[in-house]
Every structure is written in structure tokens, then in C-alpha cells.
Amino acid sequence: MNVLFIGGTGLISQAVSKLAVEKGINLYLFNRGNRDGFVPEGAKVIAGDIRDSKSAAAALEGYEFDAVVDWIAFTPEHVQTDIELFRGRTKQYIFISSASAYQKPLQHYIITEQATPLENPYWQYSRDKIACEQLLMQEYEASGFPVTIVRPSFTYGDTMIPASLNSWPHPWSLVARMRKGQPIIVHGDGTSLWTMTHNSDFAKGFVGLLGKQAAIGEAYHITSDEVLTWNQIYEAIGAAAGVKPRLVHISSDFLISHDPDLEGGLLGDKAVSGVFDNGKIKKLVPEFAANVPFAEGIKRTVDWFEAHPDKCSEDEAWNEQIDRIIAAHSSGMQS
DSSP: OEEEEESOOSHHHHHHHHHHHHTTOEEEEEEOSOSTTOOOTTOEEEEOOTTSHHHHHHHTTTOOBSEEEETTOOSHHHHHHHHHHHTTTBSOEEEEOOGGGBOSSOSSSEEOTTTSOBOOTTOHHHHHHHHHHHHHHHHHHHHOOOEEEEEEOSEEOTTOOOOSSOOSSOTHHHHHHHHTTOEEEEETTSOSEEOOEEHHHHHHHHHHHTTOGGGTTEEEEEOOSOOEEHHHHHHHHHHHHTSOOEEEEEOHHHHHHHOTTHHHHIIIIITSOOEEOOHHHHHHOTTOOOOOOHHHHHHHHHHHHHHOGGGOOOOHHHHHHHHHHHHHHHHHHHO
16 A cells, blocks of 8 residues: 655654554655654655645656545645645545544533534634635535545654643653642643543554545544543653642633633643544444553653653743743732
8 A cells, every 4th residue: 555644754643654664554755854854664755845836746746645644734725735736646635633623612521523513712723624624525525535534632652741731842841840849730620531642542543544445535533542630641740750740720711811822722622621432433443442541651751751861851931931820820819
């Protein structure tokens, strides 16, 4: 099977790329070749920029694929370029959407592809993903464009310490703060439900979709079945770091009032309980099972960071922001 990944070097796609090659898939990565040089052994690189449609078309001239996966399409304009580029040249086009596209707030806490609407008034990122899905399904219905939609939720791996509040460029900051005994913010009261998915588990479900004719015109989320509260998630991170974290509970509204950029990630995603019914992906890909519990996966992550001390950097600006928010909250509580 000939498969093209556009991108293919991110946290999720690296795990998928690696497993795809292990499964004997003839994998091509189409990217600019400037992200840490990640190429799984056995994959081939086609150098190009998908944002430059003319040069992308030239670079891909003569290629046909059984499946094309765009890991870096975020807007309808990106998707329209793919439709024009790959119409008639692939048997399957997989769009990476997001589980944050599901209705916020939810009418029912259990999320299914069939019954949960797509609607997110809090996050432009999610609304753009919804618009991409709508465009692709319109094209499927009008011309048979062979789209499959995949909606990951919060998926992590070795290089990410996942939390509702952390520094994205310096994720070790959260663990460093825990080990120093500094307080850690948890949104709300920490009892809302959430799902963390290890990228190696996600990869099993995703690779199983490649080349599946029954997946054409369908949407799937791929997540763990393990459901945790946010308190449990932070406590597991602390346990992996060898400490008991000092948790400070602050409402999402208060957090957003101090940093409006948090609205999408909180009200548009993590502040809303997310429990996923994975029955649809399991029916089509019976071998899919998420076997990495969060306590085990996050321990792997902490161990990886400790084996790469150059990655254990701290974000002082983020630390200062967290301290300011906690101080403002404490002052308000006292008054």
C-alpha cells in the first residue's frame, strides 16, 4: 500500500508513521524537511511545501497513492487545495480534525460520532476544523471524493507533558514546578472527566483505517477508554515525577479573565467532560485497543525528559503568569 503523509513529523503523526512502516506500508512523507529530521527508517521523503500549491503539484507529479493523510490542514482553504491536488490521485483522503469540534457544552457527556453534534462557540480552531469537515463531506456527496475524517482528542507521547495548563514550548515547566513544591493550577474543582490517549495507542487505530473502503465518507474518533478526573491526571503527573503536587483549584472563568487566550482550550475543550465511545473504530478495526494507562504513559514521558536534560527547560514567563493568577485568586478569596 502506497501512503502519503503531508507533514508526518508531529507528536501524533510520528507514532503513526513509525507503526505504518513497521506494518509494511510504503510510506512517503511530504514536508519541507526542516523539523528535527524525523524520518522513520524505511519511509521516503518528498520535499515540498503544501502551502505552495503550484510547487506541491510539481513535486507530486506522477505519484498516485492508496491513501493520503494531511496532518497539517487547519482551514477550508487548506482542504480545498488538497481536494484539487488529490482528486483522482488517491483512493482515500484522511483529514485530521479534532475532538474539540464536538458540541460545547455537551448535551450528553458520552461522545459518539453519530449522536454528538459539531458545534464549538468558544474556539476558532475548532470552528475551522468543523468547516473543513463540512467542505469535505459536501465534496464526497457531490463527486465521491474519498474522504475519511479522524478526530483525535488530547493525545500525548514522550515529548509532551499533557495538562490543561502548561507551557507548550517548555513542557517540563510543570514537572519542575511540582518538584519545587510550587502550587499547580487545576481548572474548576478538578472533578470533571477527561481522556488522555498515548500516541502509540492512537497509531494502532489510525493505521487500521488506512485503505479501508468502509471508512470512506465516515468520521471516527480514536481515544483511550480510560476516564480520569483532572485531579487524578495531575496527581499521576506528580507521581511520575516522584512528588505529591500542591493543587490549587481556580474556576475557568477566573483563569480566562486573566488570560483570554485560555478560552478556547478551556471552555472550548478541557473544562467540558469528555468521555468517548470508541465502538465505531473498534467495529472497523477490531485489533484496536488502547493499552497504555495514563499513569504508565506519563511515567515514560518523565523518564524520556530526564534522559534528555537539554529538553528540561523552564518557561519563566509562564511561571510568573501562574504565580500572578494564584496570587490574584488568593487575594480575592481572602477579601
